[in-house]
Amino acid sequence: MWGFAVNIELVEYDSAWPGLFERERARILGVLPDAVLEHVGSTSVPGLCAKPVIDLMLVVDDPLDEASYVPALEAAGYRVTVREDDWHDHRILKGPDTNINLHVFPRGCAQVRRHLLFRDWLRDNAEDRELYASTKRTLAARVWERVQDYAAAKNAVVLDILERAYLARPVEPGEVEFVTETPPHNAPVLLEDHNPAWARWFAAEEAKIRAALGEKVVRLEHVGSTSVPGLAAKPLIDILLIVPDSADEDAYVPALLEAGYYLRLRERVWHEHRLLKGTEPNVNLHVYSPRCEELDRMLAFRDRLRAFPADREEYERTKRELAGRTWKRVQDYADAKTRVVERIILRALG
Structure with missing residues (x-):
């Protein structure tokens, strides 16, 4: 030939x-x-x-x-x-x-x-x-x-x-509106080896959210480190919820409050992001509207870590090195991972 x-x-x-x-x-x-x-x-x-x-x-x-x-x-x-x-x-x-x-x-x-x-x-x-x-x-x-x-x-x-x-690139201007305040962390970040129970925890939360919101759920995904088999993580279930309009809180927040979540923060400038928290288990429920770039990025990151062991190992090394430091806020720990996160997302996007 x-x-x-x-x-x-x-x-x-x-x-x-x-x-x-x-x-x-x-x-x-x-x-x-x-x-x-x-x-x-x-x-x-x-x-x-x-x-x-x-x-x-x-x-x-x-x-x-x-x-x-x-x-x-x-x-x-x-x-x-x-x-x-x-x-x-x-x-x-x-x-x-x-x-x-x-x-x-x-x-x-x-x-x-x-x-x-x-x-x-x-x-x-x-x-x-x-x-x-x-x-x-x-x-x-x-x-x-x-x-x-x-x-x-x-x-x-x-x-x-x-x-x-x-x-x-410059950070987009805008303030985070904290609806519920939390005390300073002032400690290292606890990482655990991957726990197969995390997938079951997500499944239970998914059922609870779908029962509360019904057809208002456009998409619901398990994201973050607990969604990646083999990856060490904080025992925190990150969930991505897409609703028709995340800015329209009356359409979904009351039902989620009734289901046991509470509203942690609003970011009106940054994709109209809302974060709700669950406590048993520890849950971060991220809410966005359809056609939001963060949906694309979060899923690309998760799927890349699931499919590529070398990227997963690189990310875990960074997490473990940073987790041992003392952090005033857990968000500061998350921000310190930005370089490796962006690098892996870029590989995922191709």
Whole structure:
């Protein structure tokens, strides 16, 4: 069987690329007037060498609902070439010109922020821009069987750059409103080896929540360290609850209070997050609305730790090293894990 060689063509940055993006943006807005579009990929970064391909990102409510956007795009000359139902429901459409890729992702997908953060970081950071360009040139000099293999070979440096970008990004402004105060921790954090009973504890809480809320439960997931077999954890069950509107507390909080939970805090600016607590067993019930990026990130982190022992071991080493210190607040311990958590999430998102 004969193999096929692929040569990667890189060219120096072309000042015409932003104009090509604007042309395609106008074409798409002509058939989808409310479209949310961004120029992403290497051609969106001034000064960066790239394949001469304009990558656009379109954010829709549900990429699986192709009837809501594909016919309009087909009328503008686009055609669907890739469907990835098992990867963020990602779609790729080719433009009327062969050098146009339109990537479609759902609203709230972590890949959206990943693409924008990477683009903006490279625009603002010359050192990492040059690192990425140098890596691209080195790899492009090789012969590849598939373009995807060239893209995969860049992954290590992409993750390295993204880690710096995530850690450097400013914290979104906004205050945490504590509904119920707790005393300072002022102690190390107790970790236990994985306990198979934790899955049963979650199942009991799930049944209680579903009984309290019924059809108001959009999604309910066991997350956090106790959801990962083989991983040491605080004996605390983290639960992710998706409701139609987390800001509408009257629609779900009274029923959860009746079921034995209490409201710990509100974060109105940060995804309208609500945290409720349960005490027997110790439970953190995180409440978000649909199409929230945190859903994507929390599940990606959990599933990566379940499937990749090396990541699980890396995370546990960090947890054990940090847990032995004295922490004023348990949240300070959680914040200290940010670097390793972001690194693993980036690997999970791919």
